[in-house]
Amino acid sequence: MREVAVIGVGIQKWGELWEKSLRDIFVESALNAMKDAGVDKIDSMYVGCMSSGLFTGQEHIASLLADYLGFNPNPAVRVESACASGGVAFRQGFIEVASGFSDVVLVGGVEKMTDVDGGTATYALGTAADQEYECYNGATFPGLYALIARAHMSKYGTTLEQLADVTVKNHDNGSLNPHAQYPFKVTREQVMTSTMVADPLRILHCSGITDGAAAAILAPVELAKSMKKNPIIKVAGSGHATDTIALHSRDDITFLRATAEAARRAFDMAGVGPKDIDFAEVHDCFSIAEICVSEALGFFEKGQGGKAAEAGETRLGGEIPINPSGGLKAKGHPVGATGIAQVHELVTQLRQDAGKRQVKNARRALSQNMGGTGGSALVHILEVA
Amino acid sequence: MREVAVIGVGIQKWGELWEKSLRDIFVESALNAMKDAGVDKIDSMYVGCMSSGLFTGQEHIASLLADYLGFNPNPAVRVESACASGGVAFRQGFIEVASGFSDVVLVGGVEKMTDVDGGTATYALGTAADQEYECYNGATFPGLYALIARAHMSKYGTTLEQLADVTVKNHDNGSLNPHAQYPFKVTREQVMTSTMVADPLRILHCSGITDGAAAAILAPVELAKSMKKNPIIKVAGSGHATDTIALHSRDDITFLRATAEAARRAFDMAGVGPKDIDFAEVHDCFSIAEICVSEALGFFEKGQGGKAAEAGETRLGGEIPINPSGGLKAKGHPVGATGIAQVHELVTQLRQDAGKRQVKNARRALSQNMGGTGGSALVHILEVA
Numbered sequence: 001m002r003e004v005a006v007i008g009v010g011i012q013k014w015g016e017l018w019e020k021s022l023r024d025i026f027v028e029s030a031l032n033a034m035k036d037a038g039v040d041k042i043d044s045m046y047v048g049c050m051s052s053g054l055f056t057g058q059e060h061i062a063s064l065l066a067d068y069l070g071f072n073p074n075p076a077v078r079v080e081s082a083c084a085s086g087g088v089a090f091r092q093g094f095i096e097v098a099s100g101f102s103d104v105v106l107v108g109g110v111e112k113m114t115d116v117d118g119g120t121a122t123y124a125l126g127t128a129a130d131q132e133y134e135c136y137n138g139a140t141f142p143g144l145y146a147l148i149a150r151a152h153m154s155k156y157g158t159t160l161e162q163l164a165d166v167t168v169k170n171h172d173n174g175s176l177n178p179h180a181q182y183p184f185k186v187t188r189e190q191v192m193t194s195t196m197v198a199d200p201l202r203i204l205h206c207s208g209i210t211d212g213a214a215a216a217i218l219a220p221v222e223l224a225k226s227m228k229k230n231p232i233i234k235v236a237g238s239g240h241a242t243d244t245i246a247l248h249s250r251d252d253i254t255f256l257r258a259t260a261e262a263a264r265r266a267f268d269m270a271g272v273g274p275k276d277i278d279f280a281e282v283h284d285c286f287s288i289a290e291i292c293v294s295e296a297l298g299f300f301e302k303g304q305g306g307k308a309a310e311a312g313e314t315r316l317g318g319e320i321p322i323n324p325s326g327g328l329k330a331k332g333h334p335v336g337a338t339g340i341a342q343v344h345e346l347v348t349q350l351r352q353d354a355g356k357r358q359v360k361n362a363r364r365a366l367s368q369n370m371g372g373t374g375g376s377a378l379v380h381i382l383e384v385a
Numbered sequence: 386m387r388e389v390a391v392i393g394v395g396i397q398k399w400g401e402l403w404e405k406s407l408r409d410i411f412v413e414s415a416l417n418a419m420k421d422a423g424v425d426k427i428d429s430m431y432v433g434c435m436s437s438g439l440f441t442g443q444e445h446i447a448s449l450l451a452d453y454l455g456f457n458p459n460p461a462v463r464v465e466s467a468c469a470s471g472g473v474a475f476r477q478g479f480i481e482v483a484s485g486f487s488d489v490v491l492v493g494g495v496e497k498m499t500d501v502d503g504g505t506a507t508y509a510l511g512t513a514a515d516q517e518y519e520c521y522n523g524a525t526f527p528g529l530y531a532l533i534a535r536a537h538m539s540k541y542g543t544t545l546e547q548l549a550d551v552t553v554k555n556h557d558n559g560s561l562n563p564h565a566q567y568p569f570k571v572t573r574e575q576v577m578t579s580t581m582v583a584d585p586l587r588i589l590h591c592s593g594i595t596d597g598a599a600a601a602i603l604a605p606v607e608l609a610k611s612m613k614k615n616p617i618i619k620v621a622g623s624g625h626a627t628d629t630i631a632l633h634s635r636d637d638i639t640f641l642r643a644t645a646e647a648a649r650r651a652f653d654m655a656g657v658g659p660k661d662i663d664f665a666e667v668h669d670c671f672s673i674a675e676i677c678v679s680e681a682l683g684f685f686e687k688g689q690g691g692k693a694a695e696a697g698e699t700r701l702g703g704e705i706p707i708n709p710s711g712g713l714k715a716k717g718h719p720v721g722a723t724g725i726a727q728v729h730e731l732v733t734q735l736r737q738d739a740g741k742r743q744v745k746n747a748r749r750a751l752s753q754n755m756g757g758t759g760g761s762a763l764v765h766i767l768e769v770a
Binding site for chain 2: 001021023050051052053054056057058059060061062063064066067071072073074075076077078079080081082088092095096098099100101123124126127128129130131132135240241242243244245246249257258261371372375376
């Protein structure tokens with residue numbers, strides 16, 4: 001296997017991008033990444049996208065986007081694993097470069113979600129759950145994560161204040177991110193009195209509906225060195241795992257098994273552990289998710305994620321900063337793009353280019369991206385070579 | 386790179402499988418393939434599926450199917466490239482095994498299409514074309530392929546009789562295939578007087594709407610040898626290419642550039658040419674498609690595909706038998722499964738297990754799977770090691 005580097009990243013300001021189509025925003029991010037990498041030729045491409053069929057009436061998007069990028073006749077593959085689609089795209093690109101099948105691979109993610117009404121978006125997002133057993137009986141994602149939150153509160157004493165503190169921290173960070181959809185701060189009181197969605201989750205515990213894309217360019221470390229890319233950002237570990245898709249099939253709904261297993265695989269590949277990570281971007285689709293993820297990754301003991309958030313251990317300057325970008329909550333969550341945007345943040349930070357939200361002396365970082373209520377999970381570890 | 390073998394294949398009788406859900410038919414095929422391979426453990430899985438979101442309201446299907454197969458926590462990835470999704474799944478599995486990332490990989494394809502009405506199915510299939518430029522202006526796939534057919538007739542003198550002969554041949558072959566959706570013969574006259582769909586294409590020039598799945602197991606050739614699999618069916622070549630997705634962007638709509646480029650890559654990898662192929666399974670979503678594909682693959686000169694079909698060169702016993710399985714026309718076309726079902730037929734034939742439709746002395750075969758009007762294409766070459 002060859003060592004793989006991320007030689008370029010690209011994104012745009014996320015939000016309700018009504019004046020642009022899915023292809024526009026993907027190509028914008030892809031061109032930004034190619035410019036950043038200093039390449040004008042790509043051997044192969046992976047695109048993560050959850051549901052362009054339901055959101056925009058367009059499938060076959062890898063070929064469509066390759067066409068719009070002037071990339072024919074090279075191979076282009078769309079991968080889908082619900083909200084983990086971007087993470088899967090990154091891993092497939094990593095495998096293709098590491099194996100020697102291709103030298104320069106573009107990995108991207110995209111979702112155009114705000115051109116449909118809220119009910120249609122809720123239906124589309126619901127297709128990441130078990131349609132026959134969960135959705136058919138009325139479950140939605142806020143409802144499913146509310147079950148997880150109640151179970152975590154009951155089992156470990158996690159409080160409403162702790163849930164709120166995750167949101168407050170992520171908006172603090174997001175206010176420093178020029179690409180964020182919601183770049184403003186919120187207070188604990190604002191979170192705790194915001195509109196109830198699915199008890200105990202309020203609107204400010206939930207990530208929004210977002211249009212956005214992100215892209216990264218992968219190449220062998222040797223090639224990056226010859227291009228005099230500095231610093232070289234290396235992919236040290238990659239882990240992918242699955243769990244039961246339906247929440248009712250799990251032994252313990254407060255523990256994210258797929259995330260723990262993906263992390264184990266990524267840590268093993270990288271030869272490091274949770275204590276060796278300087279910061280992490282994780283999948284806070286709901287504030288309870290960030291708490292559960294921080295435990296599954298081994299940053300905190302089971303049941304201690306809420307207390308750690310309240311104590312400020314996950315803030316910028318804390319023990320292990322989580323979501324310096326603002327996370328899905330403040331940065332936005334165009335579902336297929338999220339996994340690649342996490343990589344964008346890791347690379348930006350590891351280059352010491354993150355401005356006011358810079359994690360000091362960041363040398364090794366982790367991204368965690370998951371689908372549904374955790375039925376799929378990807379963990380990647382990047383480090384300065 | 387390691388040499389890769391197909392050590393097992395599985396399928397079921399295709400048709401309108403109303404008593405089974407998407408997960409049922411996938412798991413059925415996957416278990417058939419695992420039984421055929423003699424394995425009970427899989428390291429990784431790829432699932433090709435075009436539009437489970439629009440057809441069944443379910444995305445995130447790789448994790449769902451991994452769950453139903455008892456396959457957690459191993460990685461499972463869904464890939465989508467319209468009707469070429471199965472071919473992409475096969476190629477991704479090939480890359481993963483060849484590279485040494487995994488030893489035993491399940492590659493499958495599935496589509497459940499008959500639970501929605503015809504209009505909804507037409508809309509879902511249309512998402513493989515350019516939504517903003519083609520579908521918005523009223524184009525459907527029969528209409529787009531009708532344009533190709535008219536252009537081919539005008540440029541090369543291809544006749545209505547030649548188009549009909551493709552259908553007659555594929556139904557002759559399909560009548561010998563126990564898994565085929567339409568296992569009956571049709572006459573040239575029946576084809577030429579069947580209901581008009583999009584002039585000059587009639588209903589008997591078009592593949593149907595099908596529920597079905599197919600699966601294959603990939604492993605290193607060395608492992609296959611140690612398992613005493615006989616004969617060893619090796620993946621000799623793999624090619625993937627893209628073209629403009631919209632028909633109006635192409636220089637010549639009668640020539641399938643992506644198929645020609647994918648074939649070039651596969652032939653180069655295998656070190657063989659069109660004349661070294663004993664038979665082929667190709668993407669005859671419409672009868673004109675088979676004619677164009679047979680030219681793009683280099684079996685016949687440009688413009689000669691229709692004449693070759695009429696002369697019987699593509700029949701069983703002919704110069705280069707095409708679609709001994711019955712093809713998409715007679716076997717059925719559950720879009721995401723088609724690319725894997727082609728591999729099922731290749732392996733069955735190369736094992737000399739195809740019964741009355743056996744291609745005599747078949748030692749090396751080719752599959753060609755494409756999406757949309759050819760905006761993506763996969764070509765694989767399998768041979769007896």
